[in-house]
Amino acid sequence: MKILVTCKRVPDTDQKIHVKEDGGGIDDSNLAYVLNPFDAIAVEEALRIREEYQTNDEIQIVAVGVGVADYESELRTALAMGADRAILVESTAIMDPWTVANTIAAVVARESPDLVLMGKQAVDDDANQTGQFLAALLQWPQATFASNIRFGGLGLQVARETDQGIEEIEVPLPAVVTADLRLNEPRYASLPSILKARKKEIEIIAHADLQVDADPKLEVLSMKSEISQRSCVMLDNVNSLIEIIRP
């Protein structure tokens, strides 16, 4: 069995993000990057599945990134967590969810995995589209916002977190499943595991070689910082609070 997990590189969630003065994107100088936290959950889930279900039939976990050469460090994180190998589709082009989904579909065609695990969204643009696009392109069933995954029934039994509550569904394999926050707690990749992962292979494919025929359907016109209207005041006692909230 083979599980393909997507890994996106996003700005460190602990950092303060500043929009460039000209509105043409975010200021990425001195910006630290991390593996998208939802993708880390997807990697962790693949590892959990391997730990729980691996019998004689080996479960192989392949991490996939699409983007610039620097993506390697986030793929290394996935390898340090325990993925077996990684593929980087290298491209300097600005991509939208549609082009990324098409690119991953091309990787899926090469790798023919039984399951694609993805974060439900990336915390940089919060688009929440790539998984759905990918399922449509592959004509595979999809289970988005998963908070629990088990093998059984038609193939996979997935609990989905919806606004109405937890929805239990079954999907046959192969399928695309996207991870929600409560699916698991990703493991911490420490320095020794990163060192060990140095021996693992990262295959680099030029984006052009995949011959993906898809143009972005989305264009970012401008960006601006939201100016917070709230202010914070430390009060000494309850009386001064009453003074403020009294109409």
Next chain:
Amino acid sequence: MVKLLSQIAGIDKTVTREILGNVDPISRTVFYVLTVFALCSFVHGLWSRWVLWKQGRRSDASPCSLPLGVIVSRVVGRILLQRRVRRQRKAAGRAHVLLFAGFGILFIGTILIAIEHYSAAAIGRSPLDPIFHKGLYFVIYEFVLDTAGLALLAGCLWFFNRRFKSDSSMAHVRSDYVVLGLLVSLVITGYVAEGLRITLEDTPLPGFSYVGLLFAWPLQWWGVTSENAAPIHLTLWWLHVVLALGLIALFPHTRLLHSLAGAINLACSEQTLGVMQPISIEQVEETGLVGAEKFTDFTRWQLLSLDACVSCGRCEELCPADQAGKVLSPRDVVQGLRCVMELGNVPLNNGISNDAAWACTTCHACVETCPLGVDPLEFITDVRRNLVAEGKLKGPPGQALQKMQRSGNPWGLPADERLTWSEGLDVPLVNDVEDFEIVYWVGCAAAYDRRIQKVARAVVQLLQAAKVKFVVLGPEERCTGESARRMGDEFLFQELAANNISTFSKYPIKKIVTHCPHCLNSFKHDYPQFYEEFGGGDDFHFEAVHHTQFLSELLAAGRLAIPENAQGGNAVAALLTYHDPCYLARVNGITESPRELIQLTLPEESVVELSRCGENTACCGAGGGRMWFDDEAVERTGSGRVDEVIESAAKTLAVACPFCLTMMNDGLAAREAAVEVRDVAELLLEALGTAS
């Protein structure tokens, strides 16, 4: 007394008794053969333990390199005077001293008899003409050994009684009864045989063998005389010999093994509270191993110490995690690992579960109390190191480590916000001042946590009031890495330490005042291990003190003065109590400085001590990285400590550690207790009356 001494002075120089008298040549031969068998069993038993220990890793720091003086003082204090045994559980401690002394003296006595007997035989002296076993020596020998027997008997009976009465917490096994039974019957048969021998041989001066004489009288009353005593004496002698040889043969297979393994461990083990053994990345690349995955990854000394454990459970009694109902008991860790060592081929988590390893707050209570010098904590941190390296750490604590690595603090906040706490206080940065007395090491908690920030502000105002030329490192300060190291992430710690040491070496730093006891311990015990490696230079050295220590230094030097009326400020001052932080009190022995400061702020009668105080303090639950595990406040390891504070009826809880402040605050709030938690520095500033 005078009479006794004159009697001793007048003792006939040839007075003695025949060794192995009334024992026929065949019996003697059988006895010698049996002795050889018993000794073989003894040696074989020890050898098989040695084979187990030998499977361990060779340690880098050989305990054999300890100076002879240290070893001698340990042998005297820890072993002969039984200091560690007597500290906790006074009654059991005394019983052990009796047993130990009795056993030890009888053992030495038996060796002396053997030396006498064999050397006399070797040079062909008659049985009634011994080399030294005669005269005054003989008399003292008889008296001392008879008394030693009584001590051994008393100790054994006390332990028997304790085992019959006690609950399951004693964790005794059947062989314990065998050992105690053997010892008791050995002493009794010894006395009876002595009584019979006195009757049989009419031994001179029998009053010195007073217990034997006590046994002789009823025997004589029953009709035993010197004419008919011989066969009975021989029977009793045989019984005594079989029991003694049985004890020797069983020795390494019972808990008695602790007396050897424990003695070696107490005399030689490297044990300074708060110190951890470093590992290098070269080592890891060479062996592919971090921490302990199998029992053979522990050092030989650690494996030996497993055999020192008698499962007395003193560690468990003090363990805050065990008290809070967590899955951890240091005794179970050590005994569990001992089972793993004996079974050989089983995974380590059969002895210590992952949850148990993570439950430890590294408070050092178990390490400090163990009468045999076993260090359960080192096993735990070795296991943690492996769990971290193997990616078995998940959730909030893993995230805290990630944030320490990325942002240099466990909250992941930007370094350029490290000074926001000091707004409006005119706190000088290190690169703005040429000449300074101390560096105030703020630490992450005081830099970023809103409540702890107030404590840092109090400290700074006190420093300013005392006109201390201090600086802070501001954005150059990084997490010390203390909790990362104790969580088992050795290499993250080393990364942070390297960064801080290179920062220190840029400035002429003589003294660092740390805000947090954990940073203090790290500077005292962790950092010096890496000065050389991380480029601190040859003469790189700085003194690290805690803020309560430095404040009390300032008061002693008269640089800071508390107004006379400070104590009377509150006419009826509400009760205050002080919670000692583990890493300040137990690990680094600093208990007086904070108390001195508190006494300046309050009348004496307003201060109550908690039942566990000073070096015997109980953990708040945040050490060893537990701060970053998101337990519910009531489930935290320190919940018992919170109860203790509530029971003390104190209205103010003074603390000296940011972790303790947070934990106690949360715990008290969860119980809706109206107790205010304040740092000692805040109390002092208030007494100074210049709070702003």
